[in-house]
Amino acid sequence: xxxxxxxxxxxxxxxxxxxxxxxxxxxxxxxxxxxxxxxxxxxxxxxxxxxxxxxxxxxxxxxxxxxxxxxxxxxxxxxxxxxxxxxxxxxxxxxxxxxxxxxxxxxxxxxxxxxxxxxxxxxxxxxxxxxxxxxxxxxxxxxxxxxxxxxxxxxxxxxxxxxxxxxxxxxxxxxxxxxxxxxxxxxxxxxxxxxxxxxxxxxxxxxxxxxxx
Amino acid sequence: xxxxxxxxxxxxxxxxxxxxxxxxxxxxxxxxxxxxxxxxxxxxxxxxxxxxxxxxxxxxxxxxxxxxxxxxxxxxxxxxxxxxxxxxxxxxxxxxxxxxxxxxxxxxxxxxxxxxxxxxxxxxxxxxxxxxxxxxxxxxxxxxxxxxxxxxxxxxxxxxxxxxxxxxxxxxxxxxxxxxxxxxxxxxxxxxxxxxxxxxxxxxxxxxxxxxxxxxxxxxxxxxxxxxxxxxxxxxxxxxxxxxxxxxxxxxxxxxxxxxxxxxxxxxxxxxxxxxxxxxxxxxxxxxxxxxxxxxxxxxxxxxxxxxxxxxxxxxxxxxxxxxxxxxxxxxxxxxxxxxxxxxxxxxxxxxxxxxxxxxxxxxxxxxxxxxxxxxxxxxxxxxxxxxxxxxxxxxxxxxxxxxxxxxxxxxxxxxxxxxxxxxxxxxxxxxxxxxxxx
Numbered sequence: 001x002x003x004x005x006x007x008x009x010x011x012x013x014x015x016x017x018x019x020x021x022x023x024x025x026x027x028x029x030x031x032x033x034x035x036x037x038x039x040x041x042x043x044x045x046x047x048x049x050x051x052x053x054x055x056x057x058x059x060x061x062x063x064x065x066x067x068x069x070x071x072x073x074x075x076x077x078x079x080x081x082x083x084x085x086x087x088x089x090x091x092x093x094x095x096x097x098x099x100x101x102x103x104x105x106x107x108x109x110x111x112x113x114x115x116x117x118x119x120x121x122x123x124x125x126x127x128x129x130x131x132x133x134x135x136x137x138x139x140x141x142x143x144x145x146x147x148x149x150x151x152x153x154x155x156x157x158x159x160x161x162x163x164x165x166x167x168x169x170x171x172x173x174x175x176x177x178x179x180x181x182x183x184x185x186x187x188x189x190x191x192x193x194x195x196x197x198x199x200x201x202x203x204x205x206x207x208x209x210x211x212x213x
Numbered sequence: 214x215x216x217x218x219x220x221x222x223x224x225x226x227x228x229x230x231x232x233x234x235x236x237x238x239x240x241x242x243x244x245x246x247x248x249x250x251x252x253x254x255x256x257x258x259x260x261x262x263x264x265x266x267x268x269x270x271x272x273x274x275x276x277x278x279x280x281x282x283x284x285x286x287x288x289x290x291x292x293x294x295x296x297x298x299x300x301x302x303x304x305x306x307x308x309x310x311x312x313x314x315x316x317x318x319x320x321x322x323x324x325x326x327x328x329x330x331x332x333x334x335x336x337x338x339x340x341x342x343x344x345x346x347x348x349x350x351x352x353x354x355x356x357x358x359x360x361x362x363x364x365x366x367x368x369x370x371x372x373x374x375x376x377x378x379x380x381x382x383x384x385x386x387x388x389x390x391x392x393x394x395x396x397x398x399x400x401x402x403x404x405x406x407x408x409x410x411x412x413x414x415x416x417x418x419x420x421x422x423x424x425x426x427x428x429x430x431x432x433x434x435x436x437x438x439x440x441x442x443x444x445x446x447x448x449x450x451x452x453x454x455x456x457x458x459x460x461x462x463x464x465x466x467x468x469x470x471x472x473x474x475x476x477x478x479x480x481x482x483x484x485x486x487x488x489x490x491x492x493x494x495x496x497x498x499x500x501x502x503x504x505x506x507x508x509x510x511x512x513x514x515x516x517x518x519x520x521x522x523x524x525x526x527x528x529x530x531x532x533x534x535x536x537x538x539x540x541x542x543x544x545x546x547x548x549x550x551x552x553x554x555x556x557x558x559x560x561x562x563x564x565x566x567x568x569x570x571x572x573x574x575x576x577x578x579x580x581x582x583x584x585x586x587x588x589x590x591x592x593x594x595x596x597x598x599x600x601x602x603x604x605x606x607x608x609x610x611x612x613x614x615x616x617x618x619x620x621x622x623x624x625x626x627x628x629x630x631x632x633x634x635x636x637x638x639x640x641x642x643x644x645x646x647x648x649x650x651x652x
Contacts, residue, residue, distance in 0.1 A: 181560075182560075183398075183400065183559060183560030183561050183566075184398075184559075184560055185560070186558070186560035186566040187555055187556050187557075187558040187560055187566045187569065187570050188556055188570075190566060190567055190570035190571065191552070191555055191556065191570035191573055191574060194570050194571045194573070194574030194575075195574045195577065197574070198574050198575070198577070198578050198588075201585075202578075202585070205585070
């Protein structure tokens, strides 16, 4: 296989969109984890992170769709439409493509419930949305396992970077959850901080005033 | 109006006041005594016709929001028709520390409240009823005794379950109450779906203040016209009020809506005919800790009704009036109550649990000597930022209370700015309970 020809174009497109989809899904995952603990991105209001999470997930969906469609259409290997959605139905790379099918199904569940969030209620949506923590690792495993070119060189570093980003976000989430103040203690905590802040400021000004004299 | 519904009314309707709590200290508060005094609750015809009588009477909620009772009754009745089950709750959780009228009513007329609860259950088609109260062991024992008497007499169609409310300011907020009865924390929720659709156990739920139910018990007996004999045409009937006099004493009474504030605080507000005030009061707090401070001159011209108080930025609320005597610091009082209210935030909504404590901190500075000019600007700006930003109206009421203080106590603010406080007496005046953090 040397260079892109009409017969290899779909193959390369499928590979390329797959890599971009992994990057975007990683971004979606990191943003989602951030939002779940009401974290903020520098320079963005809190709702900014939420809408970024939504927009990037829609972009990721587009790349995943392209990735799957080109893989099915590519004549080089035969992957039926069925194998794209039914896990482990493919003869070619059965296990690794099966993981791809699973993550595709999970993603579909996440998207459909998010679009219907107003109807199904927040609680149901939330339970289904926890599946995201399963979706990303499965999609990641599919990327590494089915693409030999992701197992070395620059793409390997890219894969590792994605994994590190998600792991770091998870670690931050766990620490943030552990540090979270229960609702009943929040007002007292804020009041203590506010009062201490005012006292400090007054003392500082008093000292500055004394110094000026 | 359904006359036959009221045919079982006793021969002698109560004339004059009080209507709700018998004035005679020797009153027999047992079920027998209650029935001998007022007669049985009429049970004629379709119980839902009571909703029409309540509409004609113009009864509104006495828990503070003054929402028309017939609309709530009709909403829950409509839901109950579809679901075949519903819940009614008598709300006696009087979280407002300055109010004592619900406890006084439950003590002095328990069976009238329970009559109203049964009537509300019948009018809505409810199958379960709760009595939700958080005052003292002794009152609980008395109410449980009253419930036992009624079930022994086979009087009630719907059994009443007694629930002890937690000791927090927001315990009586409708959605917090529902959450608590459902086994959750007593924290307000966003009203979607509304409590009348999905409340206790997911059933359509009617929550009414105990005083509202007591009025219902009387309206069912004596009719809408009788109820309207007191009050104003727009705001008919009577309400219980808790009045804190400038001399530090407190009294609870029943009065018609539209009663001049000067009649409730005669020593403080009823001045000579030329409109000057005697000087026995520095400011009047109307509507409790979610209400507003009024200057005495202004208060003397106002009456206990929303029509009169709303234009002045206050409201009748749950009927709390407090007269701050001269020689006390209004800013210190406001800061103390503000701190309490801030700590009573449920800690759910960011604007509330961040904003209120920050405002309380700034108020504390204003109450002290030589506050920075920034502190006043902070309070004004933040009070605007928290209003309308919570699941419940706690931040709104807090902001209303605080802002009114900045207007009414402007002279005191100026004094503090130059390092003086005009108050001679620094002992706390308004009642504020100790806050149990983490509840």
